[in-house]
Amino acid sequence: GRNIAPFVELEWGSQAYAIMKSIKSLLDPKNILNPGVLLNSDSQGHLKNLKPLHPADELVDKCMECGFC
Secondary structure (H helix, E strand, C coil), X not given: CCCCHHHHHHHHCHHHHHHHXXXXXXXXXXXXXXXXXXXXXXXXHHHCCCCCCCCCCHHHHCCCCCCCC
């Protein structure tokens, strides 16, 4: 989620992104469920609070699961 946060609006479009944010606000008004994970206004949020992953394979390790490849 954090790794793809900067690309969600680009991938889904501004209108869908606004709808997602509205739904998130309605269902989680205190923003306690996965704050900043998928819907994040911080353009650097995908670089913060990451869990370290053990290396698996050179090709796989480069994947950030953004869905663009």
